Amino acid sequence: MRVLILGADGYLGWPTAMHFSARGDDVMVVDNFVKRRIELEDGIEPLQPIPTLHRRRVLWQEVEGRTLQLRVGDLTNHRFVYETLSMFKPDTIVHYAEQPSAPYSMQGRERAVFTQQNNVIGHLNLLFGMRKYTPKAHLVKLGTMGEYGTPNIDIEEGYITIKHKGREDTLPFPKTPGSFYHLSKVHDSHNLLFACRLWGLRATDLNQGVVYGIETDQTALHPDLRTSFHYDHVFGTVLNRFCAQAVAGVPLTVYGKGGQTRGFLNIRDTIQCVDIAARNPAAPGECRVFNQFTETFSINDLAALTQKAAAKIGLKVEVAHIDNPRLEAEDHYYNPKHSKLTELGLRSHLLSDVLVEEMLHAIQRASHQIRKEIIEPTVSWTGQATP
């Protein structure tokens, strides 16, 4: 299988690229390094320095004996997209190449606009390119569970059958996202469904939960094959952040009451889910939606789990509830379905004390590099001045 990984320099993109390559697929990796530019702009950095994508590609060849093709460019440049598709002719396109941070998107007009323009237009260019050069390719598109918000009804996988005044239809699940970033993914989902209906493209929209974890089978092969682990307030996901706080000896910062409940999954399961989607492609014209997570937790649950695991390895950890910088319900119903990937064979790595302990140990090995000043949120959803 020829697999194109868009956004391959990132937390999930890089391990995904190595995974497919290790399985013997022909892999091309693409990035424009916009996330690294944002890191520079905001003075944030991952726990450990990440070698360039060029360097990691060479190292992968040395370690594994397999070649990754590499192209550097921006999806908002449609000529780059068209050239890449016409040259590489992928069977599967894994599209991670979007600005991935909700807090970033809430830092005023310029960043909100950048997020929506970058994500929506890059994705549109990709859809037009697929139509023209690879109409039979399968697009595996990263969405987010955050598209759904927290409705007071069960969240289905992408579509819901609505009975209303004696009639019935199955329609896209209504979306109430909570940031300009999440909105960009909602826009993408609408554009994607239309492109599949219109042109017969095949797509899987992965509405992914919050990912945690630091290691996959391939990142473990060599220290410089590691993936970027963020614990900061812009790119750090909550459990990763809690583990870094525990190791750093600062309180776990719970936003608001901490009753916010979300779907979570291990980074190993992200790789597994993308693999499953890729090897069981959608039918032509089908825009399939999978809710990609394995368990739900409240933020308080995760804080308690982190505390408990930390205690086992001798770390005393406090929990601090701080003003919630986000606009979100802190006490709500949450029952999203997630059976489609399981039906296709997903075998979950569930979160347990053991796994949190492993993460804590991994972070401890780099604990001297934790920068406490980039953890606390500086972006308020409603209080931010508009630049």
Place this chain on the structure above:
Amino acid sequence: MRVLILGADGYLGWPTAMHFSARGDDVMVVDNFVKRRIELEDGIEPLQPIPTLHRRRVLWQEVEGRTLQLRVGDLTNHRFVYETLSMFKPDTIVHYAEQPSAPYSMQGRERAVFTQQNNVIGHLNLLFGMRKYTPKAHLVKLGTMGEYGTPNIDIEEGYITIKHKGREDTLPFPKTPGSFYHLSKVHDSHNLLFACRLWGLRATDLNQGVVYGIETDQTALHPDLRTSFHYDHVFGTVLNRFCAQAVAGVPLTVYGKGGQTRGFLNIRDTIQCVDIAARNPAAPGECRVFNQFTETFSINDLAALTQKAAAKIGLKVEVAHIDNPRLEAEDHYYNPKHSKLTELGLRSHLLSDVLVEEMLHAIQRASHQIRKEIIEPTVSWTGQATP
């Protein structure tokens, strides 16, 4: 009331501006003339030449003795938006300033991307500008009934109460739009709802049906105060096009079977609805949605109505079913609600033979200017090459 009309050079914007001005409101008109540029690019033109907005503003002062303030600029330039809002300080903002044509948006990548970028980013800039300079202003935003598509259940006004597995929530009505243009309005609606929740902005999203008609109380005051009447395949709405075809002596072109049913309204009722929305503003934080149309018709209904009215004034008219260039159901359930504007006092001008006759007479007075070659559709939803 200080009323800012964005997109004031257009079919609806210009009569809306005159209407508010005639009622004694302080009106500022804004346009970037992008629609006129598209007309030039595609060699299409309205039935009669339309004086510049500058000229019509002078004429309006001569005829009515009232001043319209005028600013020329583009909403995708946020500095222009910010300056306009901070200078004029509107109470009400009527936002027509988006690329309004579905066929235009389906003419390949460049135009699809232009449509979404122009509409979504311009609107985002406006929302950020409102937050900063006029947080108490009321935004009257033009959406479209086309956002809903044609679901097999009754279409509610913006939101639907869904009972699902023993629970219940009221959520945004699921959207299945049928073009990149309609998608841009769906994106706008999601962004707008979020901005109202986030910043307490007040907005009315008018999901408007298909507008027909050529005259309002103010356009009738002077020939050069007319509004741009389009009958072409890019900007011409269906009944306007049928009337032009009837006068031109060419068959009425029905796309496909003609069972497509839509909501329609008279241009006079557009003005009335916008006026009602403006004088009954949404509450702070409220994103209110009105379905803005007065009657539903199938395309076949409208063809028959046009034929009948034409016969009365001695015109023999044929109907030709041509291949449907669009992706749409041609035989479907359609029952959209539209009671909220009526409850606020809308008194509809319903379509009747008499009104169609009036339109035919108006078009006859300019019949020598009808250009038959711009009527037939050249844009196919699925067959278009991607430039």
